[in-house]
Amino acid sequence: MSTFAVFGMTRDQALADARKNVKTTRRTPQGEVAIPLSEWVQLCEKRADEIMAGTKVKQLGPLFDAPQYADEFIALARRTLKCRDLQIRCKAALTDAQGNPLINKKTKAPKVGWQDYEPDRARSVA
Known part of the structure; x- marks a missing residue:
């Protein structure tokens, strides 16, 4: 059962998120006007910088x-990518x-979610 994952933020992920959220048009008194590609790319880079400076993390990979495989993934990511806040x-x-x-009120089963992995503490893994 796969129960471990690496969470954090990489520059590539931040740039992908920025590309999804930066608009390609702007509203002017004349109506909607398309933003030139070079300006849009600069806006995406600026938004990616803001994301990298923030605290939001996503599942990577x-x-x-087992946690040792996640450790290997983190070591590889730190060597090859610009990243922050990598954690298992x-x-x-x-x-x-x-x-x-x-x-869970509907199913009467315990709720399962992501928690920081601490190798020292014994924990019930679902």
């Missing part, structure tokens, strides 16, 4: 069966502040 997360039963498992 595939799911892994695992799927686990979510708990409240007192440590009690959160229960």
